[in-house]
Amino acid sequence: MSKDIRINRGLSLKLEGEAEKELVKAPRSKTYAIKPPDFHALVPKMVIKEGAKVLAGDELFFSKYTNELRFTSPVSGTLKQIKRGEKRKIMEVIIEADPEDTYKDFGKMDAASSDAEAVKQRILESGCGAFINQRPYDIVADPKDTPKAIFISAVSTAPLAPDWGFILKEKQAAFQEGINALKKLTPGKVHLGVDASSAQYLKDIKGVELHNVKGPHPAGNVGVQIHKIDPINQGDRVWTVNPEDVTIIGNLFLTGNYIADKTVAVTGSEAANRKYFATKIGGEVADLINKVDEDVRIISGNVLTGLKLAYDQHISFFSNEVTLIPEGNNYRAFGWLPFTYNNIHSNSRTSLSFLFPNRKFKPTTNLNGEERALVVTGEMEEVLPMDVYPMQLIKACMAGDIEKMENLGIYEVAPEDFALVEYVNTSKIEIQDVIRLGLDLMITEVG
């Protein structure tokens, strides 16, 4: 039972530095960190103090406003440090890892034949609730809600994105069990987006509505798939889960342990050892990449939506990818001349880069211009395959006009859906940030 989704508008960027399809076991990091800012709008409340011993799966903190939502340790070890930022906001919870993991035992459970409430409780107490995201607003799901559907996208179209087909290859049983568990959380359907490169078994997974996705980026974005399958209306709640996180949930039910395995692809033109690494959530980025200086940008995630990292920091909770690209803090003489600097990709045709559709580009972090007022029209629609007027929505977000935002479809979008819009934008406005602020306003005003 599969339905096809065809996306026509969009842009698949071809960049230098794809990861080789070879899985390597990453060295065990000395420390692992869970970073509360990875969960937008979360206010964490610690349950243990520095120096306390934890098992893998032991609770570290919970959400102040949704007490059921717990966040647990990916490894066993000692709570080394609670790093705080401004106003004592918790930035990082760092655990010094034991040489070997000992797991907290939650007990095996057959999700398919269990009571829905018990399944939910198991997911929450093990900390797997953190994997479940909610649309609208793109925040951690509130367990009190009942989502109308759950969406999983196993399609990667983002530039240099890790190949889900490769990551999930050996994880069939866990994935199926994860789906069985997620199915209990919604009265609606569990939708799974796959494409031609997906692992064969994904097409035989039971209990999901399968969607064959074709087209350029952002076709792989779960938000775009939701929009095409069953768009979000005002008041709706749908949940989304990353495919590899489904297998973590599955393993929880199969083994009774919270096994926070993550496959992280190291990509980008500046990465020396571009491979897939088997590691744990929140590992040190330094263990996966070559030593780099200030002139290289380390991104946890992909180039369009990732987070800037320093060499001594930890990989973000949701990242399956670390990207290394050169910093672009240099001047370019007469960079505005049309048809010059054709080595920089452009979706507009004021650069001749469009004549080389198969060339792999090596982008830097240079802004290639300065921020300006919004002038050019039509460029955003080209890369946003949604029935949403991007420029009008962005302006409504900037103005904080709640009614307009609602009318123009703020519930259907997440910042990541606007990543390409931000990339092509002539006026160099931080559009993902604008959308995020708009969503935050909706959270406080509408909830």
Place this chain on the structure above:
Amino acid sequence: MEWIRQKLDKIKEPFAPGKKYEKYAPAVNAIDTFLFTPNHTTQKGSHIRDAVDLKRTMITVVLALVPVMIFGMWNAGYQYYSQLGEAFTFWEALGHGALKFIPMIVVSYAVGLGIEFAFAIFRGHEVNEGYLVTGLLIPMIMPIDLPLWMLALSVVFAVLVGKEAFGGTGMNILNPALTARAFAFFAYPTYMSGNQVWVSEASKVDAVSGETILGSLAAGDNVSYGMMDMFYGIIPGSVSETSTLLILVGALLLILTKVGSWRIMLSAVIGAIAMGLIFNALPSLGIPGNELTNFPWYGHLIVGGLAFGIVFMATDPVSAAQTMKGKWIYGFLIGFLSVMIRVFNPAYPEGVMLGILLMNVFAPTIDHYVIQSNIKRRKKRINADNTQVKTAV
């Protein structure tokens, strides 16, 4: 280049934040970023960015204007010498036109950019590049003999009232270049229309008739130019408007670079043809019509400022409709109304200026209704959803 960079950094020191001349930084930055694309890097969100920026976009439009401009200068000289009956060379013709036209460009840029810089400093934002195009368009659509002070005044009006009063680049409702022309048109009608203004120094030499084709048609006279002359542009008129051929070259560049909207251009041409065909059909309906209504529909496309207006003015992204569907409607109506005004009102032989300005005013309304249909679709979905739930319960 490295040496210039170091000099610039040195010059910029007193303008840095917290320093003495911090306030004037936008002015220095404007010059700096003209020489060098800055070293600014992304901080969050998308870490990589497209090569395009507003400067590139605007310069592309300027490039598209250059062939038209050079031809226009030559044509100004050609019209002058040929009507006098003197012998002349290509370079003399170009020289005569350039001598007239380059001061206009200088005045337009000096006055317009002066105001832009002042507002950037006053408002504390960077100088936007929009005026690079506007500043070239304004002299191109004025009669070549227009006194420079009138040009300067028109520029002041266009930039202050047409643009900055609405909040600056990106916020204006009317096309600034056409605002300047409309201002001059209504403030100094004798310098802007009639049969004395469209050939260089026609008013000083009695023998010269500087009448444009639309002007003679409106007066009921016969047109002494062939269709190919009109297409190549060897006819009286402002610098920009005469050569349809080179306007098409510019249009091609705008469309290929995706800087100008082909939707607006195409729909405007369709609109103009539609109106032209309606007028041409009058005789067969038993209405004799006049010189203007009987002027063939394809002729409307190549005389007057219609082609230039459609390619370079109607496609101004700020004052045009911003939605895809809106652009089709907006373009069509510009073509349709321009020809209508041109034919019905002999006092305004050039209808395209008024046609575009009128549609500039209506563009937000068109967009509003296009967007409303999107909103309605969304609301309908909610209602459908609710009824579903009800029936399920």
